[in-house]
Amino acid sequence: MTRDITLSQAVNEAIAEEMRRDETVILIGEDVAEAGTPFKVLSGLVEEFGTDRVIDTPIAEPGFMGIAVGAAMTGLRPIVDLMFGDFLYLVMDQLCNQAAKTHYMSGGKLNVPLVLRTNLGATRRSAAQHSQSLHALVAHIPGLKVAMPSSAYEAKGLLKAAIRDDNPVVIFEDKLMYQDKAPVPEEEYLLPLGEAAILREGPEVTLIGTSSMRQVCEKAAEILEADGIGAEVVDPRTLVPLDEGTILGSVRKTSRAIVVDEGHQNFGVTAEIAARISEKAFYYLDAPVIRMGAMDVPVPFSPALEDLTVPTPEGVAANARALVRGVPVHAP
């Protein structure tokens, strides 16, 4: 049995279920208690679990991130709420130098079971410091797992798996999707980290879309269907680990691939996935692998400019059409 709930509710349910199941799970961050965060994702949790486990902090991201690392090393399983993905820069030392490396540097003696929940996504008219999609930064760092839920269903299943994981996991939720509804099982379920999903099958081109860009790929596939082009849509769900098998299997079948992701294109997730396809499925390809990331500019405020920076279904469909028809996308 499923029912339609919002991504926000899915996150809330995942946390509530895990906090009920495991006393050591705590929430920590700015305005996570009574306020339930600015996005109201955590509303109601403090009423059930109390301020001992739903901990409001001062505005001190490196501080509460570091505290969470130490707490995770000593028996708690903190879920850290980082209000905006843009604030990742503030916690980088504690996340990347401490949390990510502790298990390795200690030869496996210490581990850091924590979840860092944060968000990504532009077009909310929030300008350059509240709109970035910075998942590539952390996916670059060995020792961190990175999840990119693309609907309420993934948000709940991946978060529950992340909370039970014995390693630091960073989850990026698309802040524009918090109110989007999707069918979510009533029964408990987990989505293992490292398993991609094929959301739509098609023979001619593979559209790989992460998080917010999954919907863009699905819409592009509909546009392409009307043109008589069959597109396959793959959602990696997690960047680390990355389910190469599913991605490469799809590309070997379709011989064409477009990778769509809301992080900046340069040196980003699209580049990484495209490179792996080029290396490992080269002899199956009929066309170059196309990367479509966010435009490599700081996110502008004006709607007239901001909308230009994010891949659109029309843009993805246009590139797919060109690939399928043998028209060079990047003509010399």
Next chain:
Amino acid sequence: MPRDKQANAEAYLRMYRQMVRIRAFEDNANQLYLNAKMPGLTHMYSGQEAVAVGICEALTDEDRITSTHRGHGHCLAKGAELKLMFCELLGKEEGYCRGKGGSMHIADQAHGNLGANAIVGGSAGIATGAALSAKRLGRNYVTVCFFGDGATAQGLWYEVMNMAALWKLPVIYACENNGYSEYTSTDEVVAGSLTARAEAFGIEAHQVDGQDVLAVNKCSTELAERCRRGEGPFFMELETYRYHGHHVGDINRDYYRSKEEEARWKADRDPIINFGRWLLSEGVATKKELVAIDSEIGDEAAAAVEYALAAPYPDAIEVDMHVFKGVEHALPYMSGARQ
């Protein structure tokens, strides 16, 4: 000998032995570096022994510490073995971290050592988080965060002190003020007073002579007990001195620190010599007994070095192990291989 001193004789001798062990460890580590037998470099704790030993004597194995790049002393004082420490310094498989951490990352969770840290001030959050765990899980342990005077310039410490004070966490911030951060004198980088900084958060602060192991131990025993009663957090500033350069390769250092100053500290304020004299004058030990301790530990350290030099390096297959808990080899895992 007065009765309380007699009762404490065992503890006194333990502290003496621990200080001598740290000094012996560092002398050997320095020699390994000078003989090009140690990969990389290391930061000597010599001169500061009374701080680590005085504090750790006040702690149990259940109590936690976080340590620094200058961490061998903390590690040994918290109970680590010479042999496994030398193995780690030399990158050997038997080392505390299987050779993956080295001098600046030794962790020994069996004795509550949550690890040294090569980011100056980087462990302030970890120590405070360990204290949060103690409080939340109803455990009665205390966490001591060791850091240098240089680390007091990092913002993280102020953020976590604020939270520790707000939440009354059982943590002691122990600042080893050895007068220098790298090649810079503390006076040039610290405005105002360090104790006042902690006091600004409503945290009780103590200044202690870090060369006097008994003074350090007395203060930390009281503060640890008060932490256990929910009266934490606390701050200790321990005045101390490092004998060597910033690291083993920092040999010509006249430009920031005079030889006279170094000689004065070594002659007048050596924590081991002074405590040894006190043990003699109080009749806790005889000269012969102290000499025996020194030579026994010297032999132990020499044997540990021999052992570590002969010990095997980790197998190449280990290079992508221990990246993730529960994952045997990280490389195939990250490319989607099912576990």
